[in-house]
Amino acid sequence: MIKIQEKFKIVYNYSVYFIENLFDRGQNYFSYILDECGIQHNSKFLFFIDSNVAVLHPDLIKDIKFFFNSGNYKLADTPLIISGGEVVKNDFANVHSILEAIDKYGIDRHSYIVAIGGGAVLDAVGFAAAIGHRGIRHIRIPSTVLSQNDSGVGVKNGINYFGKKNFIGTFAPPFIVINDFNLLHTLSARDFRSGFAEAIKVGLIKDDSFFDFIEEHASELIDRDSEIIKQLIRRCAEIHLQHIAGGDPFEQGNSRPLDYGHWSAHKLEQLSNYRILHGEAVIMGMCLDAVYANLKGLLHEKEMMRLIHLSKKLEFKVYAPEMEVNNNKVKSGLLEGLQEFREHLGGQLTIMLLEKIGKGIEVHEMDEEFIMKAVSILKEND
Amino acid sequence: MIKIQEKFKIVYNYSVYFIENLFDRGQNYFSYILDECGIQHNSKFLFFIDSNVAVLHPDLIKDIKFFFNSGNYKLADTPLIISGGEVVKNDFANVHSILEAIDKYGIDRHSYIVAIGGGAVLDAVGFAAAIGHRGIRHIRIPSTVLSQNDSGVGVKNGINYFGKKNFIGTFAPPFIVINDFNLLHTLSARDFRSGFAEAIKVGLIKDDSFFDFIEEHASELIDRDSEIIKQLIRRCAEIHLQHIAGGDPFEQGNSRPLDYGHWSAHKLEQLSNYRILHGEAVIMGMCLDAVYANLKGLLHEKEMMRLIHLSKKLEFKVYAPEMEVNNNKVKSGLLEGLQEFREHLGGQLTIMLLEKIGKGIEVHEMDEEFIMKAVSILKEND
Numbered sequence: 001m002i003k004i005q006e007k008f009k010i011v012y013n014y015s016v017y018f019i020e021n022l023f024d025r026g027q028n029y030f031s032y033i034l035d036e037c038g039i040q041h042n043s044k045f046l047f048f049i050d051s052n053v054a055v056l057h058p059d060l061i062k063d064i065k066f067f068f069n070s071g072n073y074k075l076a077d078t079p080l081i082i083s084g085g086e087v088v089k090n091d092f093a094n095v096h097s098i099l100e101a102i103d104k105y106g107i108d109r110h111s112y113i114v115a116i117g118g119g120a121v122l123d124a125v126g127f128a129a130a131i132g133h134r135g136i137r138h139i140r141i142p143s144t145v146l147s148q149n150d151s152g153v154g155v156k157n158g159i160n161y162f163g164k165k166n167f168i169g170t171f172a173p174p175f176i177v178i179n180d181f182n183l184l185h186t187l188s189a190r191d192f193r194s195g196f197a198e199a200i201k202v203g204l205i206k207d208d209s210f211f212d213f214i215e216e217h218a219s220e221l222i223d224r225d226s227e228i229i230k231q232l233i234r235r236c237a238e239i240h241l242q243h244i245a246g247g248d249p250f251e252q253g254n255s256r257p258l259d260y261g262h263w264s265a266h267k268l269e270q271l272s273n274y275r276i277l278h279g280e281a282v283i284m285g286m287c288l289d290a291v292y293a294n295l296k297g298l299l300h301e302k303e304m305m306r307l308i309h310l311s312k313k314l315e316f317k318v319y320a321p322e323m324e325v326n327n328n329k330v331k332s333g334l335l336e337g338l339q340e341f342r343e344h345l346g347g348q349l350t351i352m353l354l355e356k357i358g359k360g361i362e363v364h365e366m367d368e369e370f371i372m373k374a375v376s377i378l379k380e381n382d
Numbered sequence: 383m384i385k386i387q388e389k390f391k392i393v394y395n396y397s398v399y400f401i402e403n404l405f406d407r408g409q410n411y412f413s414y415i416l417d418e419c420g421i422q423h424n425s426k427f428l429f430f431i432d433s434n435v436a437v438l439h440p441d442l443i444k445d446i447k448f449f450f451n452s453g454n455y456k457l458a459d460t461p462l463i464i465s466g467g468e469v470v471k472n473d474f475a476n477v478h479s480i481l482e483a484i485d486k487y488g489i490d491r492h493s494y495i496v497a498i499g500g501g502a503v504l505d506a507v508g509f510a511a512a513i514g515h516r517g518i519r520h521i522r523i524p525s526t527v528l529s530q531n532d533s534g535v536g537v538k539n540g541i542n543y544f545g546k547k548n549f550i551g552t553f554a555p556p557f558i559v560i561n562d563f564n565l566l567h568t569l570s571a572r573d574f575r576s577g578f579a580e581a582i583k584v585g586l587i588k589d590d591s592f593f594d595f596i597e598e599h600a601s602e603l604i605d606r607d608s609e610i611i612k613q614l615i616r617r618c619a620e621i622h623l624q625h626i627a628g629g630d631p632f633e634q635g636n637s638r639p640l641d642y643g644h645w646s647a648h649k650l651e652q653l654s655n656y657r658i659l660h661g662e663a664v665i666m667g668m669c670l671d672a673v674y675a676n677l678k679g680l681l682h683e684k685e686m687m688r689l690i691h692l693s694k695k696l697e698f699k700v701y702a703p704e705m706e707v708n709n710n711k712v713k714s715g716l717l718e719g720l721q722e723f724r725e726h727l728g729g730q731l732t733i734m735l736l737e738k739i740g741k742g743i744e745v746h747e748m749d750e751e752f753i754m755k756a757v758s759i760l761k762e763n764d
Contacts, residue, residue, distance in 0.1 A: 001399060001401050001411065001414075002399070002400040002401075002616065003397050003398065003399050004397070004398045004400075004619065004620055004623055005395070005396075005397055005398075006394075006395070006397070006398060006535075006555075006623045006626065006627055007394065007395045007396075007627060008393075008394055008626065008627040008631050009391045009392065009393045009394065010391065010392050010394070010631060010632055011389070011390075011391045012388075012389065012390055012391065012392070013387070013388070013389045014387075014388050014389075015385050015386070015387055015388070016385065016386045016387075016388060017383060017384070017385050018384040018385070018386075019384075032383075099543065099549075099550065103543075103546070103549070106725050108724070108725045108727065108728030108729065109634075109726075109727060109728030109729070110636075110728035110729035111728065130552065131513070131550040131552060132549070132550060133549065133550075133725070133726050134538065134540060134548070134550075134551045134552055134553055134633070135552065135553065135632070136728075153388075156516065158516060161481065161485075162481075162482070162485050164485070166516070167481075167485070167514070167515065168481065168513040168514060169513060170512065170513060170516055170517065170552060171516055171517065173388075234384065237386065238386055241386055241388045244388065244390065245388055245390040249390050250392055250517070251491070251516070252491075254492075342490070343488050343490045343515070344490065344491075344515050345490065345491060346491030346492035346493065346515065346518075347490065347491070347492035
């Protein structure tokens with residue numbers, strides 16, 4: 001037996017910008033960013049815009065065309081519109097359409113695919129970009145609080161398949177991320193608010209002072225106070241990025257602290273046919289695991305109640321009837337989420353629970369009876 | 383404008399084993415390899431076997447089951463058979479079927495997908511494994527000379543889409559590669575021989591002494607002399623792996639020396655509806671570019687003729703009528719391969735030509751008239 005050992009490393013390096021009004025004609029933000037990131041003149045860009053964004057920002061396409069009229073870079077065609085919301089991830093046909101555009105416009109590995117939209121659109125476009133020609137450079141311009149502080153700045157993409165969340169996808173770091181604060185003004189209260197969930201999450205598992213900050217400024221957050229929102233997004237994105245760089249970016253191990261509250265959140269989204277938004281489901285999932293941790297003697301009741309109170313102050317529900325839907329008449333469909341979560345991560349079941357705010361602890365089994373007891377407690381507290 | 387810089391590296395490390403008769407019941411090769419690579423007991427394995435291999439090695443499935451009966455590892459089910467040959471890459475439905483099995487058998491990121499087969503099967507299974515749950519560990523057991531010395535040991539996968547070779551795929555290093563010499567005995571003369579092409583290629587662009595070795599042992603190669611074949615495969619795989627580790631593993635730049643002769647080879651495969659095997663097309667493509675380089679004054683005629691003579695001694699054709707098929711009645715469809723090659727790589731057209739055997743030089747344009755002149759010369763020399 002003879003063996004050759006193959007070893008190499010790949011370095012990933014990308015910038016996340018925080019800006020207001022990227023395509024402002026008086027400023028040259030986009031041009032400055034492309035320059036700073038070393039993008040060659042004459043490079044070709046293909047844009048995809050979330051239909052929700054296109055409707056709420058009717059001048060966006062004009063502004064993009066105006067920018068490219070300056071002549072330094074090539075615009076493949078008028079930006080293409082792609083349906084917003086989680087549904088875009090439910091059908092591979094949408095990925096196929098993006099690939100068709102890649103083919104039609106001759107987008108190659110040295111061209112740029114830009115996606116402007118919510119997390120779902122970024123996920124679907126990002127996935128197509130990651131597999132087209134084995135990986136086309138991808139620029140993300142997240143348009144929601146949730147995608148600006150969480151998924152949009154990270155390294156994952158994916159679509160749902162066989163009815164399972166993110167069943168196919170890749171780890172593919174973006175080339176650039178641009179968080180344009182201006183895109184958030186037009187969000188509905190519900191979409192806006194749902195973005196707070198991941199910020200609360202990183203506070204809970206990584207940084208109690210950030211959780212304190214959110215608690216302290218809950219009213220301003222509901223009032224969409226610009227300065228507070230900007231701080232929230234920046235700090236959340238920063239903690240998220242630090243975690244990726246410092247840990248296991250492509251999730252080769254078992255541990256997934258950033259998935260606190262997510263085992264049930266993913267399942268609740270699916271059980272509700274995506275009536276419940278991702279951020280809303282994450283709040284419920286985090287509260288559920290906090291109550292569970294309290295029942296198991298891990299988390300003090302006072303800390304648990306801080307999370308429930310904050311969630312309610314931010315106008316979230318902490319309970320949904322979908323938590324108790326019996327899929328197979330024996331037990332709640334919610335509990336299937338544990339097995340699906342384990343399968344998606346692989347290896348041993350690993351769930352992050354809270355010991356206190358700012359500090360998580362991993363457990364490897366969950367007691368179904370206690371989970372359902374936690375559901376009842378949330379129902380009472382909702 | 384505020385900026386956060388995200389930077390991290392991912393280290394890839396995998397072993398390529400050269401072995402004879404992996405599942406020999408008297409030996410414990412597979413067990414030894416799994417142990418050495420740190421695979422935990424009780425891990426789950428799902429096997430896919432190329433239909434060509436399954437037919438030629440009727441005991442293989444029995445041997446695999448026998449191995450797993452020992453109880454240290456779990457076999458998800460009887461190995462699944464998947465059609466061999468390039469056609470498997472022409473239909474996304476095949477990837478869908480592999481994903482279905484991943485779902486059905488609960489294959490997660492800490493399970494192992496093993497593919498035994500030719501390059502096409504490894505490419506299709508590898509692609510499904512790379513996107514399922516954002517990347518499932520993948521063990522490759524290449525069954526042809528070509529896949530053992532070239533694609534099977536590398537980091538790419540892919541399928542054809544929109545009729546374009548490898549239009550979608552990823553860079554996803556395998557977890558382990560096992561080159562079992564025993565699988566090669568049953569190959570047809572044509573399949574066997576076609577594997578020499580990539581060995582000649584690495585000799586031409588990287589190592590003249592390896593080219594000398596192939597020239598010197600051409601008769602033994604045709605006679606399938608075991609020792610010479612083993613040396614050829616090992617050395618070719620080694621040069622290939624050194625190139626990947628030392629260069630640009632995920633092909634982020636323009637340069638692609640390992641694609642010498644491939645711009646026309648990919649197109650010839652497609653123009654012939656895959657009548658011409660990959661290795662056969664690569665021989666034609668390399669001869670074409672050698673004649674072109676000679677016409678352009680880059681390569682001495684003697685060196686060009688060494689390649690043509692070696693190709694013919696190894697019973698390859700150096701010309702195919704598909705080289706002259708006029709797709710659009712204006713010029714040969716072959717020439718479209720240049721543009722498609724450029725698009726797949728992205729950026730500037732970069733073609734590797736030969737200055738002499740063992741030494742390449744990159745050019746950024748190709749003269750269509752000279753290409754067609756080179757075609758005529760090959761036709762005369764065929």
